[in-house]
Amino acid sequence: MNRLNRNEMAARVARDIPEGAYVNLGIGLPTKVANYLPADRDIFLHSENGLLGMGPAPAPGQEDPELINAGKEPVTLLRGGCFFHHGDSFAMMRGGHLDICVLGAFQVSAMGDLANWHTGAPDAIPAVGGAMDLAIGAKQVFVMMELLTKTGQSKLVEHCTYPLTGIGCVNRLYTDVAVIDITRDGLLVRERVDGLSFADLQALVPVPLVDAGA
């Protein structure tokens, strides 16, 4: 089977982001999506620390410590971009003004619950940032993650065992082997990579899937 690598996953997500969308890309893997957004499409990238119209990383030597993204890396501002304070920034998120957010995840449940902020390990220092606001605020929440853990466990589960970030908030899952919509009618498999049958995919996850193409 032709499992997608992380860059290919990012390119796949980017294909589904339309002209005019206001989008927040979570830190980590989702940040890569920005590398694949076509330059001829006006897409507004939001950064929780007060930017709309965020641009790519600056050329070496052009970094400004007061122009950073949510991951605290140097970025640029596109012409037409703007700055605002945290109250406005999270109103954009919580108030349903963002069209799409793309988040990473430890686990997603069949009901669309998301776990992506804390492993729950007793010695872990918890940190949540804007994850809970993003999870419940955007019109559509996309998760991108490998379907299986390194030890082969499905990250798409019946119930999350990691602490939740949000309840019933995930709309679509982009994995390295399939694209799956989480709907009231169940988990609709939209796409599978070449060489992976529906039955093969179903065998990987502990929850029932629906073949949207069938």
Add this chain to the structure above:
Amino acid sequence: MIDKIVSSLDAAVAGIHDGATVMIGGFGTAGMPNHLIDALIAQGARDLTIVNNNAGNGETGLAALLKAKRVKKIICSFPRQADSQVFDALYQAGEIELELVPQGNLAARIQAAGAGLGAIFTPTGYGTLLAEGKETRRIGERNYVLEYPIRADFALIKAHRGDRWGNLVYRKAARNFGPIMATAAACTIAQVDELAELGDLDPEGVITPGIFVQRVVATATAAC
């Protein structure tokens, strides 16, 4: 004549008492008022409760205040980072109390304090560990968590330019928590890169109106 400009960083942080709740602006190091924090370390106040998005980066600014053991409790959204070693060590040694707040709830609770609200109902965090034990309410089709305002005795913020009436403008993404923290503290102290003459800031572009600011100090001011 009203002149909120103080002539030294020492004067800027005068009166911050032991046990005070102090908001500190910044997202990571962008917008962190390092000059004011250094002055606060020199001033000596202890047992502070700090409100910031993070819990210090590297060894300077908020991290230096933590390292000087002046902080009893921190209220923040994202303490753990690659360079949060000072906080991490204090936390693991049980020497600092942490109240973890989702970032948007942190902002909303600060805004609620500044706007005189008694509490807010927020959808963020509903059904999660961070809402455990809190009052909830279903309003329309959604579930919300009751959260209380966070107010402070002092706010230390960084702005780009300020005038003697306390009007402020910021620079790029260094704005972040500054404008909302300014509304939520009894005494807001702004360090600015440049002082502006009254009337030089475009009134259409003033981000923080001077009513929210009690002291302004230029970072070019010689320390002490």
